[in-house]
Every structure is written in C-alpha cells, then in structure tokens.
Amino acid sequence: MDLLISHSCPSCGGPVEMQEADRLTSCVFCDVQNYMVNSGLLRYVLPDKIPEHITREKILYFPYLRFKGNMFTCQGLELDTKVLDTTHRGLETQLLPLSLGLKPQAMKVALVNSSHTGLFFRRKDTAVTVLQRASLVEDTISELNEQALNHRAFIGESVSCIYLPLYIENGMIYDGILNRKLGIAESWMTDGQSAVRYQHGWDPQFLATICPQCGASMQGEHDGLVMNCYNCDSCWAEKNGKFVPVPYTLLIPENDNSVQLPFWRISVETKGIRMQTVADFLRATNQPVVVNWEHEERDLEFLVPAMKLRPKIFLQLAKSATLSQLKFPLGERKLQKPLYPVTLPLKEAVQALKSIVAEATVNKKDVLPQLPNLIFEIKRTSLALLPFVDTGHDLVQEHSSLAVASSVVQFGRKL
Ligand SMILES: [Zn+2]
Numbered sequence: 001m002d003l004l005i006s007h008s009c010p011s012c013g014g015p016v017e018m019q020e021a022d023r024l025t026s027c028v029f030c031d032v033q034n035y036m037v038n039s040g041l042l043r044y045v046l047p048d049k050i051p052e053h054i055t056r057e058k059i060l061y062f063p064y065l066r067f068k069g070n071m072f073t074c075q076g077l078e079l080d081t082k083v084l085d086t087t088h089r090g091l092e093t094q095l096l097p098l099s100l101g102l103k104p105q106a107m108k109v110a111l112v113n114s115s116h117t118g119l120f121f122r123r124k125d126t127a128v129t130v131l132q133r134a135s136l137v138e139d140t141i142s143e144l145n146e147q148a149l150n151h152r153a154f155i156g157e158s159v160s161c162i163y164l165p166l167y168i169e170n171g172m173i174y175d176g177i178l179n180r181k182l183g184i185a186e187s188w189m190t191d192g193q194s195a196v197r198y199q200h201g202w203d204p205q206f207l208a209t210i211c212p213q214c215g216a217s218m219q220g221e222h223d224g225l226v227m228n229c230y231n232c233d234s235c236w237a238e239k240n241g242k243f244v245p246v247p248y249t250l251l252i253p254e255n256d257n258s259v260q261l262p263f264w265r266i267s268v269e270t271k272g273i274r275m276q277t278v279a280d281f282l283r284a285t286n287q288p289v290v291v292n293w294e295h296e297e298r299d300l301e302f303l304v305p306a307m308k309l310r311p312k313i314f315l316q317l318a319k320s321a322t323l324s325q326l327k328f329p330l331g332e333r334k335l336q337k338p339l340y341p342v343t344l345p346l347k348e349a350v351q352a353l354k355s356i357v358a359e360a361t362v363n364k365k366d367v368l369p370q371l372p373n374l375i376f377e378i379k380r381t382s383l384a385l386l387p388f389v390d391t392g393h394d395l396v397q398e399h400s401s402l403a404v405a406s407s408v409v410q411f412g413r414k415l
Pocket residue numbers: 009010011012013014027028029030031032
C-alpha cells in the first residue's frame with residue numbers, strides 16, 4: 001500500500017499531493033515541476049484530532065519506522081522472497097503498539113514542516129537496526145529455520161519515519177488520532193530530554209527539471225528516478241543533490257507497438273566465484289547449455305530490471321535477461337517513446353546481484369554455501385532500454401525469449 005502525502009509546492013507554496021514513491025511534483029497552481037532529492041529519511045505525521053485546549057506546542061510526536069520493499073533470504077538451499085510493508089515502533093514502550101497497522105494507509109499523511117510546532121521524540125536505534133528487528137519478527141513468524149543464512153538482502157526498500165501524535169492531560173497520555181487514553185505518561189515522555197523541535201534540515205530539497213547539458217525542460221514520470229531530455233537525448237539521475245548523466249543505450253524497436261523497459265547493465269569484478277565472462281557465469285551456475293567461443297569472449301554483464309516488481313518476477317527477469325545478453329544488439333544513444341520509468345535505483349539493483357546468482361544457479365548445493373564469500377566490485381554501469389512488444393496480455397522482448405505479464409509491470413509501480 002502506498003502512502004498519500006500532502007505537502008506544499010517548493011516553487012509557489014500551493015498545496016500538492018503525492019504518492020510515497022513519487023519524485024516529481026507537478027503543481028497545478030504554478031505549473032512548475034520539481035524533482036525531490038533523495039536526502040535519506042523522509043518524515044511524515046499522521047493527522048490528529050487533538051482538542052483545541054491542548055496547545056499545538058505541547059503535541060508529542062512518537063516515531064514509527066516504515067519499511068517497504070522486498071526481502072531476499074538465502075537460507076540453506078532455499079531462496080525465499082518476501083514483500084515487506086510494515087511499520088515498527090521506533091522506541092520501546094508498553095503504551096503503544098509494535099506497529100501502526102493499517103493507520104498510515106487509511107489517512108493522508110503530511111510531510112513534517114514548520115507548522116508542526118510540537119516535540120518530536122528521537123529514536124535511539126538507527127533505521128538499519130530497526131529494519132533488522134522487523135525482519136526478525138518476520139523470521140519468527142515463518143517456521144523455525146536452523147539452516148545457515150547464506151545471504152540476505154533488502155531490495156527497493158524505502159525507509160521513512162511516520163510520527164503518531166500524542167498528548168498529555170492530567171498525567172495521562174492520549175493517542176491524538178482517536179483521543180483515546182493510553183495510560184500514565186512515562187517519565188521520559190515528559191522530561192524534555194528525549195525530544196526535539198522541527199528542524200529545517202528535515203525538509204526535502206527539490207531540483208528544477210532543466211537539462212544540465214542543453215537547458216531544455218526534461219521529462220519524466222511522477223515516480224521515475226531518471227529524467228529524460230529529448231532535446232539532446234540524455235538521461236539524468238539525482239546524486240548528492242545534483243543531476244548527473246546516466247549512460248544508456250536504447251535498442252531501436254522493430255515493432256510500432258513496443259515499449260522500452262529499463263534494465264541496469266552492471267559489469268563486475270568478482271572474488272570468491274569466478275565470473276569474468278558469460279562462459280564463467282554459465283559454468284558457475286551450471287546452466288544446461290553448451291558453452292561456446294562467443295560465451296568465452298564476452299565479458300559478463302548483469303542485466304537487472306530497473307523497475308520495482310514482485311520479488312519472484314524480479315529475480316526471474318534478471319536471471320533471464322542476464323542469460324540472454326548475447327542476443328541483444330548494441331543499441332544507440334537515442335531516446336524514443338514510450339519509455340517505462342526507472343523505478344528501482346541502481347544501488348538497489350547492485351544489492352540484488354547475489355540473489356540473482358542464487359536464482360540462476362541450477363546446482364544450488366554447490367553454489368549457495370559459497371555466497372558469503374562472493375564479493376562484487378562494480379566496474380561499469382549503464383541503462384539498457386530494451387523494446388518489449390505489447391501483446392495486450394504480455395510484454396515480449398523483441399530479440400530474446402524474455403516475457404513478462406503487462407499487469408505485473410503496471411502493478412509494480414504500486415510496490
Ligand atoms: Zn506551485
């Protein structure tokens with residue numbers, strides 16, 4: 001489930017609504033598009049119904065960490081995938097539930113801003129610690145597994161902080177959404193030591209969507225992580241608050257009915273398992289194919305979907321695309337619509353590499369126990385835009401046997 005977020009237009013201050021995965025805000029008042037910089041943790045507050053005699057400065061905001069993404073776990077000889085969509089209490093207390101449940105999906109949240117004058121409780125643990133704890137909760141739910149954990153990765157996760165508004169009256173603490181009494185306020189809630197006021201540094205930063213190379217206006221989808229300039233045929237992604245060029249190739253479609261799906265093309269140097277060439281990869285993963293001179297001569301590239309997809313389909317598509325790499329022509333530096341937006345950052349695609357090796361491996365017994373020793377060093381990356389013919393039901397790649405259901409790709413944008 002996606003959060004619905006209200007905030008104000010960075011250009012004119014008008015009210016704007018966006019989805020959790022959105023990066024591009026379009027304002028109906030000033031018609032300006034702005035790209036939101038990924039500056040780490042976004043902070044949201046749930047809307048409150050706190051009675052008016054409680055002054056706004058007295059409101060206490062309690063943190064929950066929200067995770068959304070896929071968890072790949074390679075335990076023993078099993079590769080298990082799970083969709084994680086959860087909130088987890090950011091501080092220990094018996095007065096509040098471990099998770100917010102469905103609350104964040106049932107109401108519109110607001111980005112924390114200067115109008116939130118109350119006190120925000122600080123988390124004691126880092127987001128990573130809480131994420132690990134949340135995954136432990138998942139583990140205890142699944143059956144007890146004593147097999148060695150060979151690998152675990154979180155892919156495509158967005159981590160954010162959702163604050164639950166609370167207030168104190170006559171020594172009792174209340175939930176500010178339902179105005180329900182929770183119990184006697186604990187001392188850390190009132191001592192003022194564990195909380196801070198809103199800080200400007202929490203505000204997300206925005207970039208104008210002007211092509212850094214030619215000054216033309218760039219185009220992108222609301223949830224796209226890569227902006228396109230059709231004037232100078234360039235692609236751009238935000239890094240450290242600036243747009244940086246993304247090298248890419250587009251395979252000119254032969255069919256009028258094709259859509260370009262994005263894949264991250266990742267060249268690696270490995271330690272632990274040799275994967276220099278395509279032939280190495282075929283041998284290491286015991287593919288039932290005859291290794292020929294073409295495989296021997298071609299350096300291995302991983303082709304990882306640059307799209308959020310259901311975890312199983314994501315791994316299958318990455319495996320098939322990587323195994324099909326000899327079938328793809330070189331491509332050109334020319335943008336052509338329709339382009340499916342990049343919704344999975346390169347960083348996340350890199351984190352999926354081990355899971356892709358595990359997925360591709362036929363002889364799991366020999367290879368999976370070696371995963372902890374497998375180390376990737378990234379040599380080169382680029383974006384490959386591959387044409388898929390839309391048959392109505394499926395998207396079928398023009399040069400290979402890759403196929404994916406259209407509904408699955410559309411659905412992925414809500415993940
Ligand atoms: Zn505006």
